[in-house]
Amino acid sequence: MVGPVAVQAGRLTRGTLRAGLADIPLLVLGGGAPGPVLYVQALQHGLELNGVEVMRRLVTTLEPSRLRGTLILVPMANTLAARVHMQSYPYADRPRERQLNDMNRRWREPIGGVNHVDQAVAALAPCVAMADAMIDLHCHEYLYAPMALTDCHDPTSRALGIAMGLGVVNHSLGTEGMFGRYCRDTLAKPAITVEMPPLRRVDAGTSAMGFRAVLNALRWMGMLDEPLDLPERALIFDGGVSDGVRAEHEGFVARLAQPGDLVTAGAVVGEIWSPDRFEPVQVIRAPRDTAVTSLGRPPVLWGDPEQDFVNVGESVAGFCVPAAVVEPRRELA
DSSP states (O other): OBTTBOOOTTOEEEEEEEETTEEEEEEEEEOSEEEEEEEEEEOSSTTOOHHHHHHHHHHHHOOGGGOEEEEEEESOTTHHHHHTTOSSSSSOOOHHHHHHHOGGGOOOSSOOOSSHHHHHHHHHHHHHHTOSEEEEEEOOOTTSOOEEEEOTTSHHHHHHHHHTTOSEEEEOOOOTTOHHHIIIIISOOOEEEEEOSOSSSOOHHHHHHHHHHHHHHHHHTTSSOSOOOOOSOEEEESSOOEEEEEOSSOEEEEESSOTTOEEOTTOEEEEEEOTTTOSEEEEEEOSSSEEEEEESBOOSSTTSOOBSEEOTTSEEEEEEOOSEEEOHHHHHO
């Protein structure tokens, strides 16, 4: 059993977890042969929709009988936040409420409490504990590249992060109460957080990358008998020299590179265009041999919109030197 769902070999079975006012949908794919258990969840935050599209692709394309083991899918971990079109529920997610209100800050012992998100965590925790590895699907602003976040100092987590094939792996332990940290520290299991831009809408390109990432996790775990679908290189970020560029003129950002691109010192990665003359008023150059980590004006507060119109003094580009640039196939051999 996974919660209320009886696992059936070679079949997809649906059920519902009751969490206070919320019903959390639960889908379980029982493989045709015994094997590991992978837990995948989406929509801890109600504006991060690409993970649901990843789930749709998994459910409509995976044949359960081809799997070894069990795949547990939670497409809407925080159903109430999604339904009211907010990152969190019941409060707008601002710094003073975040530790109380953000579901991805409530995975901590003792599990449970009176808050809506605490009840959701309590309902999901027994299902999570059954898994051999966990994936938490999120979205961040389109200013950044799709990426995997995990403890890159743990060999298993690092290998899984690379194997998922997103091309960017960021060393991140997470803060107290985050799902990934709970899985690694409390359950002693490898966990990956996947970030797929943007927020508030489904993007076909990045959700396809997330779908491929979950399939690669199944392949890497031996649950799907297929070769890994990997990029030629992956950037591993772990500290490193960081640089930022601020706008010297107001205007619109034109991207001439993409987040995740490796660039050489002096390379032009973008421009700021005048809003009236429609000509460049600032050229954005890489300060050193580095990687582009962001292009555009980030939100002032988490969950606020990002912007491609910038005012003087606002952040317009970010860079970081990766700790390593690896060939995934060689790294995983």
